[in-house]
Amino acid sequence: MIPSMDFGLMVPELLLIAAGIVVLLADAFLPREAGKDDPRGDVNDPRGINLGITLVGLLAAGAFIAFGRGDVTGAQETFEGLFIVDRFGDAFKMVALLGTILGVLLSDGWLRNQRLPTGAFYALILFATTGMLYLLSATDMVMVFVGLELMSIPLYCLAAALRWEDRSVEAGVKYLVLGSFATAVMLMGFALLYGFVGIYTGEATTRLDAVVTAVNAASAAGELPGFALLGGVLAMIGLLFKMSAVPFHMWTPDVYEGSPTSITAWMSVSVKAVTAAVLLRIFGGEVLDALHLEGILWVVAALTMFLGNTMALTQDNVKRMLAYSSVAHGGYMLVGVLAASSAGSAAVLFYAAAYTFGNMAAFAVLIYLSRVGYEVETFDDLKGLGTKMPLVGAVMGISMLSLMGIPPLAGFFGKFAIFRAAVTEGYVWLTVIGLLTSAISVAYYLRPIVVMFMSDAPAGTAKATGQAWTVRVALVAAVLVTVGLGLMPGGTLDWALESAQALVAGR
């Protein structure tokens, strides 16, 4: 019997895989310079072929999701229920793809400066993005696992991309060890849940919606065995690791500091958004309560917001500060995951979008200011640059204010939506903690602005010049969307709510 397969639903993923393979082949087989046919001789891709293929692939995938789905409103399943396409997954796919496009644009100039092989780099980015998309369509343990690994394994390589630099090597090793550890923990949880479903319903399946139904039924009847609870906890711990929620955040600052800046920027936004979506899809709703995970997630969210924001206060390295800030933002998203109503899910989606563009703008400024052999990383490096380059300083300012949650920028509406959903669902104290920690965050988000505008540049500081057009485009796009989402949040909020209703209706 041939299983039911509809490749039409999988077109974006297939496009990305095809783009990745084409990049690899073009990198290996196309002659790079006239009369010079040594694939190892030139790594800089002078004609931008690799960049072009990558961007075309990403844009095509995004265009298909935006325009090619037809007018089907409900969820569509294929591959015997392994792969699901719905509005919720599609919305997060758009956010992840936009983050990836910005990440690729930020990488290009830097790759040329470092003389790193662009072909392999872009292929890894494309494959990791494919993993993200699969993860967003996953309703089965097998797909969650494969998607998660397809996302993570290229990221380990990308974190260690600067292979002659101690910091990057250490970042890669730490990410690898803790990432694979987290995956193994999650799998153990899945194994226990699989056993529970098999014993309770008599029909063993790795489908997560069947697991959720069985857990809810068993919990209502008071027959939920201890090992199923343990399975739920372990599965969630694995995902929280990937999201760098607080007891499992130790690796985050180190990996984010050591990785190439563009990869840090991309990881901090896209991986986080995708993991939040998976948490919502698997654990959103009453199953969270049935598995007794609600209290755990409450504590984790509170700790994540608190520790992320307080640890960010004492950092001297901007990348490290943004790493802790990303931990904190993960905490806000977890509040939305707790309030898993359609309003809560929509809030997580809007928050992820706002955070993607706000954070990307901050990293884009760092990359814009860096030159060959000189990476802008510490606050001292930023001294006085705002007065020298007011526009770049303004971008940094807007990005910081958006991350802080100051109206009328995108970050404000994200936080507002999350906290409103949380209060509606009765998480008042968590909202109070969230608001207080947001107040703490003002202190460290103001610091780059103060350093850039209020202190004098050291003698000999020059304006950054000669940046690649890709970095300029990414910088401008990120900041424009941050402002635009803030000035006109209505349409995007409606879109998010519609997408989230698709998820909640399917529960």
Add this chain to the structure above:
Amino acid sequence: MTAQYLPVLMITLGALGFMAVMLGINSLLGTKRKHEQMPKIMLEPFECGSPPLQTDNRRRTAVKYYLVAILFVMFDLETVLLYPWAVLYKELGLFGLVELLVFMISLVVGLAYAWRKGALEWR
């Protein structure tokens, strides 16, 4: 349930007891001498065998073996995924064959990339 494991327990106890007896008799009956006071014959391998020719056995293995090993793993694992297809070969028919070819071609793409980047050259 427990009765069927009884032989295992007995063998384990027997092995441990035998070991304890042998070591105990040795330490009871054997002469005790410091290492440097031993005659030369006592320092040589016991009763049979020859002294090892190469004392330092830690030779470095060239990293190029590792590269080949990784390429080997790629095709080694392909076989794992061939098993389900082999089991359902008749039922899947042409469709299964085409699916499998797509899978194999994508692996060959990886090999082609490795070859062009010089991973197969034995330097």
Add this chain to the structure above:
Amino acid sequence: MPLEHLLLFSFLLFSMGVAGVALRKNLLVILMSVELMLNAVNLAFVGIARLVGGHDAHVMVMMIYVVAAVEVAIGMAIVVNMYRQKDTISVDSFDALRG
């Protein structure tokens, strides 16, 4: 064989893996410990599938095998690079990043 014994054995293996990741200093041993954890998961899946039937777990186990090997291949590449860079594969040598 009762499910409890099977899960206990699998958990024992899993805990050994966790302890290895937490306590050992040699990166190769740490990677092997992660493999041990994954094999414990495989054992749990196969054992449960034998008790309750169904083929899903077999698919899962095969996927875990393949992906685990890929992970190790990548991990080895990163560790070999670290050895070239720092002349050691001990986690004690991490000093470039404040952990």
